Amino acid sequence: MPVICKARVYSMKALPSIFTLYGMPKRAFCHGGSREESSYNSCKNKIISPTISKDEEYDIAIVGGGMVGLALACGLSSMRLAKELSIAILDSNPALKLTVRFNKDGVPHPRVSTVTPATISFFKEVGAWEYVEKQRHAYFNQMQVWDYSGLGYTRYHSRDVGKDYLGCVVENKLLCDSLLSRLQNLDFKKTIHTCRLISMEFPSQGNPTTTDTEQVHMMSGSPGVVPSGNTVEQIHHGSSIKLVLSDGSSLFAKLVVGADGAKSLVREMAGLTTTSWNYPQNAVICTVEHSVENNCAWQRFLPSGPIALLPIGDKFSNIVWTMSPEEASIHKSMSRDDFVKAVNYALDYGYGSHPQSKFIDGFMHRISSISGQNMASMEEHFQLPPKVTDLVSERMTFPLSLRHAREYVSKRVVLIGDAAHAVHPLAGQGVNLGFSDAAALAKVIDQGLLVGYDIGEVSLLKKYEKERKTANMTMMGILDLFQKAYSVDLGPLNVLRAAAFHGAQFIAPLKRNIVSYAMGDQKWPLFT
Amino acid sequence: MTGASLRLCRSLLQRCPCLSGTSPNCLNPALTSSIMTRSLSDSAAPPAAIQNPEAVTKQSVSQGYGGIADTPRLRSSLNDTEVAKFAAIAETWWDFEGPFKPLHLLNPTRVSFIRSALCRYFRRDPYSTRPFEGLKIIDVGCGGGILCEPLARMGACVTGIDVVEKNINVAQVHAGLDPLTSSIEYICMTAEQLVGSNRKFDAVLALEVIEHVADPSDFVESLSALVAPGGATVISTINRSLRAYAAAIVAAEYLLNWLPRGTHQWSKFLTPEELVLILQRASISVEEMAGFVYNPLTGEWSLSDDTSVNFIAFGTKEIPPTM
Numbered sequence: 001m002p003v004i005c006k007a008r009v010y011s012m013k014a015l016p017s018i019f020t021l022y023g024m025p026k027r028a029f030c031h032g033g034s035r036e037e038s039s040y041n042s043c044k045n046k047i048i049s050p051t052i053s054k055d056e057e058y059d060i061a062i063v064g065g066g067m068v069g070l071a072l073a074c075g076l077s078s079m080r081l082a083k084e085l086s087i088a089i090l091d092s093n094p095a096l097k098l099t100v101r102f103n104k105d106g107v108p109h110p111r112v113s114t115v116t117p118a119t120i121s122f123f124k125e126v127g128a129w130e131y132v133e134k135q136r137h138a139y140f141n142q143m144q145v146w147d148y149s150g151l152g153y154t155r156y157h158s159r160d161v162g163k164d165y166l167g168c169v170v171e172n173k174l175l176c177d178s179l180l181s182r183l184q185n186l187d188f189k190k191t192i193h194t195c196r197l198i199s200m201e202f203p204s205q206g207n208p209t210t211t212d213t214e215q216v217h218m219m220s221g222s223p224g225v226v227p228s229g230n231t232v233e234q235i236h237h238g239s240s241i242k243l244v245l246s247d248g249s250s251l252f253a254k255l256v257v258g259a260d261g262a263k264s265l266v267r268e269m270a271g272l273t274t275t276s277w278n279y280p281q282n283a284v285i286c287t288v289e290h291s292v293e294n295n296c297a298w299q300r301f302l303p304s305g306p307i308a309l310l311p312i313g314d315k316f317s318n319i320v321w322t323m324s325p326e327e328a329s330i331h332k333s334m335s336r337d338d339f340v341k342a343v344n345y346a347l348d349y350g351y352g353s354h355p356q357s358k359f360i361d362g363f364m365h366r367i368s369s370i371s372g373q374n375m376a377s378m379e380e381h382f383q384l385p386p387k388v389t390d391l392v393s394e395r396m397t398f399p400l401s402l403r404h405a406r407e408y409v410s411k412r413v414v415l416i417g418d419a420a421h422a423v424h425p426l427a428g429q430g431v432n433l434g435f436s437d438a439a440a441l442a443k444v445i446d447q448g449l450l451v452g453y454d455i456g457e458v459s460l461l462k463k464y465e466k467e468r469k470t471a472n473m474t475m476m477g478i479l480d481l482f483q484k485a486y487s488v489d490l491g492p493l494n495v496l497r498a499a500a501f502h503g504a505q506f507i508a509p510l511k512r513n514i515v516s517y518a519m520g521d522q523k524w525p526l527f528t
Numbered sequence: 529m530t531g532a533s534l535r536l537c538r539s540l541l542q543r544c545p546c547l548s549g550t551s552p553n554c555l556n557p558a559l560t561s562s563i564m565t566r567s568l569s570d571s572a573a574p575p576a577a578i579q580n581p582e583a584v585t586k587q588s589v590s591q592g593y594g595g596i597a598d599t600p601r602l603r604s605s606l607n608d609t610e611v612a613k614f615a616a617i618a619e620t621w622w623d624f625e626g627p628f629k630p631l632h633l634l635n636p637t638r639v640s641f642i643r644s645a646l647c648r649y650f651r652r653d654p655y656s657t658r659p660f661e662g663l664k665i666i667d668v669g670c671g672g673g674i675l676c677e678p679l680a681r682m683g684a685c686v687t688g689i690d691v692v693e694k695n696i697n698v699a700q701v702h703a704g705l706d707p708l709t710s711s712i713e714y715i716c717m718t719a720e721q722l723v724g725s726n727r728k729f730d731a732v733l734a735l736e737v738i739e740h741v742a743d744p745s746d747f748v749e750s751l752s753a754l755v756a757p758g759g760a761t762v763i764s765t766i767n768r769s770l771r772a773y774a775a776a777i778v779a780a781e782y783l784l785n786w787l788p789r790g791t792h793q794w795s796k797f798l799t800p801e802e803l804v805l806i807l808q809r810a811s812i813s814v815e816e817m818a819g820f821v822y823n824p825l826t827g828e829w830s831l832s833d834d835t836s837v838n839f840i841a842f843g844t845k846e847i848p849p850t851m
């Protein structure tokens with residue numbers, strides 16, 4: 001009768017020496033069952049899986065506990081199988097350790113996001129939206145986009161797409177807080193490390209030669225001789241990635257998720273390259289107050305870039321104003337009164353007149369009557385946004401850039417959110433794309449677990465990349481095009497740009513598509 | 529679709545020679561079993577499988593059987609270049625873009641067939657993390673372990689056997705990289721040889737193997753002998769259909785340059801009906817059957833009713849009347 005070879009033979013031979021060197025073994029992760037109750041119990045080849053040092057081992061390490069990283073954790077926690085995974089979240093932001101910090105009274109923070117109905121559905125699915133609803137947020141059902149040249153405007157109403165609202169403006173802090181509250185109230189194996197990732201060490205798996213040689217040595221090696229540090233780690237952490245943290249500790253993970261923003265260290269360490277464009281522009285953001293409540297999202301294209309006025313609840317609005325770096329520093333340092341004047345000017349007659357409906361309108365009416373399109377939304381008339389009465393927060397400036405990772409995945413590494421794609425904040429799409437990434441990745445991981453995949457396997461992660469890359473690139477392309485169309489003064493060609501606006505205003509199906517796309521319905525905006 | 533089937537057939541056909549490394553002999557049952565008997569007698573020491581097969585053979589000749597486990601000489605015979613060679617092959621088996629790409633692409637689809645069939649039969653919750661917890665499953669002709677690993681992650685107690693020792697080594701090294709798969713038991717032997725040991729399994733799987741064996745009926749008899757009463761069997765293979773035939777002519781012509789004549793005899797390919805009959809004779813009744821179809825747009829396989837090229841069958845073994 002042949003004696004049978006087991007993959008883990010060394011666990012019988014080499015372990016005693018490891019025990020003596022490192023003390024009690026601690027059972028590491030497994031994706032099934034609880035951590036205490038080992039998944040190997042039922043098999044007769046019971047495996048003792050010692051952790052060599054006090055390094056912890058996780059199924060997934062999410063680097064970056066920003067909105068998108070936390071959204072992924074929530075997404076995983078609401079999946080049938082993935083909720084059993086052990087997760088580490090790394091972020092130096094100490095806020096991650098606190099509970100309920102959000103205060104709905106007081107002035108809204110200048111950093112806000114316009115979340116789309118698709119994002120809201122995702123938040124509802126993972127159980128985080130109820131926390132948002134308890135605090136200040138602003139649904140809006142109208143949106144007006146117009147042009148300083150006075151030639152074109154578009155007004156969207158949620159009823160154009162048969163919905164109750166077009167989107168909702170929420171402070172970034174509240175989005176993070178809600179996701180975090182949800183995570184804290186769940187029975188989900190997550191550990192938050194409030195420190196930064198410093199470096200990553202990849203298993204020598206691209207060429208398993210070293211690992212394997214060492215394994216064989218281990219198997220046959222004379223007891224008492226334990227190969228030096230790394231070797232032991234290599235063996236016991238198999239093909240996991242080692243993450244070295246700023247507090248000097250380290251941990252291991254089968255899959256590392258880079259949710260660490262536009263300057264992603266994970267991306268850099270994994271050698272994933274990006275394509276980027278720097279716009280010679282900065283965004284000035286702040287919170288302003290009106291004398292009446294604002295319930296429409298406004299955006300006006302000025303010669304230097306767009307200015308957006310977004311409702312944020314009560315009588316407050318958020319401003320995202322794009323301009324050259326020089327103008328930005330002027331606008332940041334000018335007096336409060338002057339700034340308020342500048343804003344009101346920019347949102348009214350500044351740089352050009354209000355759009356009139358003479359020249360192009362007649363033309364557009366003809367087109368749309370020829371094509372027999374529904375005219376319902378043509379009734380929307382141009383309006384003026386409510387006057388800003390005061391500046392109530394600090395003014396923050398951000399450089400704008402567009403950056404896209406050529407690949408989102410490599411062995412045991414996957415990028416989500418701004419780490420994969422940083423877009424122009426113009427259409428308020430940035431974080432929505434990130435939330436869609438998180439939702440898609442959680443689902444792909446769950447489906448992988450269903451058929452016994454190793455969750456770090458590139459072939460599995462590629463399914464996520466395939467799904468998200470097209471969507472993200474489409475949106476980035478559109479935003480970039482918009483940006484380009486407005487960063488040059490087209491002179492007489494402004495008329496064309498205005499015509500495009502008018503086209504959107506008057507040709508109902510086209511407009512519906514654009515609105516749906518902006519709301520996250522993931523359809524091609526023009527070719528459906 | 530035909531293109532895809534073509535590709536699959538071709539690489540299924542190709543697979544055998546590359547699996548067996550230097551010896552296409554694996555297909556010759558007589559030779560294979562003589563090789564296997566020799567190396568089996570050496571595997572008394574667990575590490576043997578990871579070592580240079582020739583060295584092991586020599587060792588066993590000089591040392592005879594037994595006492596190997598603690599022999600220092602055996603340890604010192606360890607050859608790093610050989611280990612590196614195994615690793616190089618492991619890269620191929622586990623290289624998603626390598627020669628086994630079709631198998632990797634197909635894997636999630638066949639695993640989900642197995643998952644749903646076994647869960648239904650053994651009354652397991654298909655949506656638990658480890659639905660196969662405690663089930664003893666054997667994968668006959670496991671190759672590099674592409675199927676064994678997901679089954680182990682799903683909780684099964686997996687045994688993988690293959691006639692090609694290098695495949696077993698590769699499978700073992702790869703499984704050792706993940707604690708969830710390191711408990712897989714890999715043995716280098718044929719199904720027939722294992723029958724002699726009287727071991728029984730809750731489920732016996734042989735995917736893409738039956739078309740490579742000398743006598744499918746004998747092979748199925750052996751599989752059946754490994755199934756515990758009331759256990760299950762899953763077999764997948766290529767149909768002897770016009771479509772598969774057309775695909776394989778190209779493959780065969782392509783392969784003729786370097787494959788020994790008669791490696792893949794067309795007549796050995798089974799139609800679904802024939803497979804059902806052969807299984808029936810071995811007391812296994814087929815309860816579910818599905819085809820695999822390839823979608824060139826998504827690059828993914830899915831289950832379908834179309835069994836004209838690749839198909840998979842699930843059967844159960846009657847429980848003999850107790851006395």
Ligand SMILES: Cc1cc2nc3c(=O)[nH]c(=O)nc-3n(C[C@H](O)[C@H](O)[C@H](O)COP(=O)(O)OP(=O)(O)OC[C@H]3O[C@@H](n4cnc5c(N)ncnc54)[C@H](O)[C@@H]3O)c2cc1C
Pocket residue numbers: 063064065066067068069090091092093112113114115195196197198259260261262264265283285320398416417418419425427428429430431432434
């Ligand atoms: C001016 C401006 C306005 C915007 N307006 C909108 C808008 O209206 N709507 C919208 O949808 N989007 C908007 N965006 C984009 C949006 O803010 C981003 O898309 C979003 O923040 C991306 O989230 P993220 O979680 O991917 O990255 P981030 O929010 O950048 O989070 C990254 C996290 O990773 C952490 N981190 C970084 N490095 C490490 C490390 N080495 N170790 C551990 N942790 C690390 C950071 O501390 C941070 O918490 C705007 C962006 C700008 C600049």
Ligand SMILES: C[S@@+](CC[C@H](N)C(=O)[O-])C[C@H]1O[C@@H](n2cnc3c(N)ncnc32)[C@H](O)[C@@H]1O
Pocket residue numbers: 540543544547548554631668669670671672673674675689690691692695717718719734735736737740741
């Ligand atoms: C096409 S591969 C399939 C591998 C694996 N079952 C899979 O689907 O991933 C066929 C395998 O069967 C093995 N094989 C061929 N004849 C065999 C036999 N009589 N007994 C056991 N294994 C055999 C080969 O060595 C090879 O690894």
